[in-house]
Amino acid sequence: MSRQEHHGCWIKSDHHAECVDFLCREVFNALKIPEIMLVSRKAGHRLYHYNKTNSYTCIYPISLRRCKVWKMYKPYFGFKERPFKLVPDPAYLYLGQSHEEALGHLNYAVRQGDGFVVITGEVGTGKTTVCRMFLEKLDENTETAYIFNPKLDSLQLLKAINDEFCIESSPDNTKDLIDILNRFLMEKKKLGKKAVLIIDESQNLSIEVLEQLRLLSNLETTKAKLLQIIMVGQPEFGEKLDSFELRQLEQRITLNCHLNPLTLKETGEYISHRIQIASHKNNDLFTKDAIKEIFRYSGGVPRKINIVCDRALLCAFSRDVKKINRNIALLAIQELSGKRDPRIGFFELNRKPLFLLAGLVLILVTLIVYPHVDLKESNAGPKHVEAVVHKILVPPAEEVMVAEQLDDTRNAAIEPGTETMDTHPAEERPVVTIGREDLKTLLQEPDAKHSRNTAMKIILDLWQAEAGLKSFLQEIEDHKEFFFLAAKQNHLSVQKIAGNLSLVKNLNHAAILELYIGNDPMPRFLTLVEMKNDDLIFEMEDRRVRIAANDILPFWKNRFYVIWKNIYGYTKEVQIEKNGNSVLMLKRHLQEIGYCDIVLNSVYDNSVKDAVKDVQKKYDLEIDGVVGPLTEIALYNENKSLVIPRLRKVL
Structure with a gap:
């Protein structure tokens, strides 16, 4: 056995696998290495982890041949430190x-x-x-x-x-x-x-x-x-x-x-953020396909993301690969899953017993659900059995039950027959047209907190929120924090968005615009309730004002808040993932807005992805097939029957 210094410490051995355990322990003791991974290119060699408690853990046999100090992948990828450590270091904090x-x-x-x-x-x-x-x-x-x-x-x-x-x-x-x-x-x-x-x-x-x-x-x-x-x-x-x-x-x-766990988009941002902190530079080390596999495995849980990313970096390092692609990510996941393909699962079993079990279950279901079917009849040939199986499988009982549940859920959340909410409760008030100078004077009257509280009260009135704006919330200094908490107290969602007036118009929800006067760093807030041609109509405490779009631009830095109601209860970004209930609700939602060919089940298939992309294209959003906050708002706007404070009527 020899020791060489080349990108770490190598261990070479021609001994049988039974001797490797002992030999590795001897080398660990001799080199006094505090943390190490054995990587071997020869079948029968094993992967070890030596920790600070002087204990050795044999992870599993692998097909690699050299031993490298774990921390050697840091200079290989240009890291100052390991980016995916499990310690709760606030320097690495990413905020979803x-x-x-x-x-x-x-x-x-x-x-x-x-x-x-x-x-x-x-x-x-x-x-x-x-x-x-x-x-x-x-x-x-x-x-x-x-x-x-x-x-x-x-x-x-x-x-x-x-x-x-x-x-x-x-x-x-x-x-x-x-x-x-x-x-x-x-x-x-x-x-x-x-x-x-x-x-x-x-x-x-x-x-x-x-x-x-x-x-x-x-x-x-x-x-x-x-x-x-x-x-x-x-x-x-x-x-x-x-x-x-x-x-x-x-x-x-x-x-x-x-x-909540991170969404797919947040997972990608989380990985990039940690790599940037560790390397002090932007580095697209993980491909989009790799991030999707990591998200699929981790479910968006940061700790699991750290574990699989750390293992993926080690796998790439051991193969002299500088980019973490889908194959490297899957290899890391396979290793963490106990040296088996994580996609295989139950179907690794011998198929003959599996098919036999499936046949027995099918017969049992037939006898329970259709007791009138006599399988002993002399004419119960293949066609008869085929008819029975068809009756059981089409339509699936689970899907019918789900559809009924969705109907009940939707009926409880949405009032049928209501096409639009009264988005302008003060429509009887005169609409005063003002210009740029009048707007400047108007914005100077209240302070930031007062204008913010007023804008939120108006939005909550539009949504007919029963809780309203609690007095203790009005004293919060941070504006973004205020909007989040005020919305949450009223079972609403809020999103701060950077975009132009076209995006405001496309999303078609009453919005709160963040405005500034000259060099004053404190913002003012106005509630936009209607858009007519090139004019914006804002709701005030005692009146409504009409302002030309060009007159608002000098005061606006393209930032606004949209408050909406998550009627269908989407729990996070809906995509090709495990979020079965949200996928079911999304499919029903898409059916209601005209995508009638979508089959109601919990599978996020291509038909759903194409429909979501179609909506995203219509609203000029990022076309990725993922239902994030902006796409969710667009989907709600598409449904004409929903009770929503819109800026304009949906035709």
Whole structure:
């Protein structure tokens, strides 16, 4: 066995596979390599991972022949550090839409300082990373305690909280610990400081500990809470809060946010973002097809994306390939899936038993669903059996059931026979035509926050939102955060869009335009409710104004907000993926707007993709066959029966 220094450390051996395990261990000990992957080009050699606990893990036999230090792929790809490490490094934080909402909730909670905040999300969706990013952005006027291992009883939790706040935690009784904490919080309050407690992995908290946390929220003055509590956990934590025992705690939760996995588009942006941070330059290292395969495997979960991307880079490095294409991505996925094609699954089984099982199931279904069919009849020949099978398979019972469910869902969400919403509730008001100078004067009257709040109130009135605009939301400083939270409180969606007036007109939803006066950095907001020829009509508190498009352009930087209602309940970008319910709803939606040849099932097939591309082309959107926010808005506008505040009638 020899050692060479060439793009890493090589191990060459002609010994039988049984000897390789021992030989590799000896080499690891001799070289004292802290982290290593064995890669072998000869059948029978094995892939090893040596970690800092001095343990060796044989991953699986592979067909490679050399051993390279894992970290050697960094200079190969030009990285300063590994881009897909699993540690929650805030420097690598990429904010998807739901992550932005979560950060908005956290920032708002600190400013308001009352009630509980709950952030939930599946394993690996970035909850801890968002928390760390939030903590890093807090100023010196905020004291924080971060509990990341909450498998504690009530007494241990109180001690841990006091430890995190760097105050005395030696007493072994609850009362003394709470008294010490209360004095600390009162002192900080007098100094104008805030105190925030964040508990990660909250799903591990017992009901007893959660009740203790509720009691901690009683630490308060006559005007404000002394401690802001933020709980972060997996979805089952939300289910626990719904229990009867925790009804008092549940009533104190003022903000609740769920972190969704990344969409396909966000996955591509996430991968590019991490590579850019690690290499300090833009690098299209992963092809679009590779990103699609990674998204299909990971489901948009950041942690799984990191794992498969890291493995893909290693696979490419071991083959001297500089680009991660679809084949490299599939190879990485195959390795992570246990050395088998992840697409094969159940059908790897011997086909003869499979077909036999299918036949038995078919007969059983026939006897249950069609008890009147007598399979013992002498004339039950091939044609008779074929007829029975045809009756079972056409139409599929599942699809009929799904169609009925969709009908019920749609009827509950949409009022039949209603062609359009009253988008102009104040149409009786006179429409005043104003020019550029009048508009400048008009924009100077309110401040940014007042114009923003007014614009949102008008939009909510157009959508007939029952909750309206809560008073506590009106004090939020960040405008984007305000729009997201105000929409969410009213079960609406919002999208900030960069585009021209043609895009505003195409999307055909009442919109809020972000306007600026001269060099004033603070924006003003107006609600656009109608477009007629080259004129824009805005709804004000007490009147409506008509402005020529050319007069609005000097004040507008092509940024606007569209608020819409997700009537069909799309959970994320709908594409060729696992999102079965959303695909079913999308197909029904497409049927209703004229694509009648689409078959109602949960498969995102070419007919759906072509129909979506057709809508995208009509609305001058990016033609990719993916239903993102803008395409979703366009699809809702296409459906003439939906109750929507439109800028113009759909012909």
